[in-house]
């Protein structure tokens with residue numbers, strides 16, 4: 001039996017960081033590497049924290065006590081080294097035992113633990129047919145800072161097996177509950193060297 005009181009967090013750290021030019025997870029903001037910061041927030045909200053990455057050894061010197069690595073493996077058909085956040089999420093979700101999982105990108109320097117905790121209190125009331133509870137912003141859903149039901153894994157794998165790689169496209173096919181976003185600022189993700197000046 002899983003309950004809403006138990007929550008797992010998945011932190012994704014496996015992108016190409018091509019716009020940044022160096023691994024974003026390792027960039028220090030106010031003296032703390034981004035991945036450490038995001039995992040700290042995740043620990044403040046969830047009972048179990050997984051970091052899904054193709055290269056756990058890269059992060060072994062970070063202070064990530066209480067977090068477990070899940071090593072992402074290439075898809076049989078993939079020639080690329082990284083295959084995007086949707087596939088990373090699916091590989092993490094396969095290990096989750098709780099009804100709900102909080103998914104977080106590693107490039108979110110302005111996360112607020114209080115907002116995530118308040119969101120988590122709403123999960124008990126999310127409609128049965130919703131696969132996720134996410135914030136909405138002008139460009140669509142924010143897929144990498146919100147909650148998913150564990151039982152959406154089969155739908156997610158179907159979508160991936162058909163070649164789908166876009167969260168927005170996948171989410172369009174199912175009911176998703178809206179979470180209230182007190183300030184858009186919290187979802188600021190740093191993708192470029194210029195973004196670091198704003199962090």
Ligand SMILES: Nc1nc2c(ncn2[C@@H]2O[C@H](COP(=O)(O)OP(=O)(O)OP(=O)(O)O)[C@@H](O)[C@H]2O)c(=O)[nH]1
Pocket residue numbers: 012013014015016017018019020024052053054072082083084085087088089104105106107144191
């Ligand atoms: N585990 C895993 N995480 C990924 C993968 N691709 C992207 N991510 C993560 O998804 C989040 C958002 O990534 P983006 O900022 O969109 O992309 P990116 O590939 O890291 O950077 P760009 O190359 O500049 O687009 C970050 O936390 C990434 O680490 C992947 O293949 N595997």
Ligand SMILES: [Mg+2]
Pocket residue numbers: 105107189190191
């Ligand atoms: Mg990003």
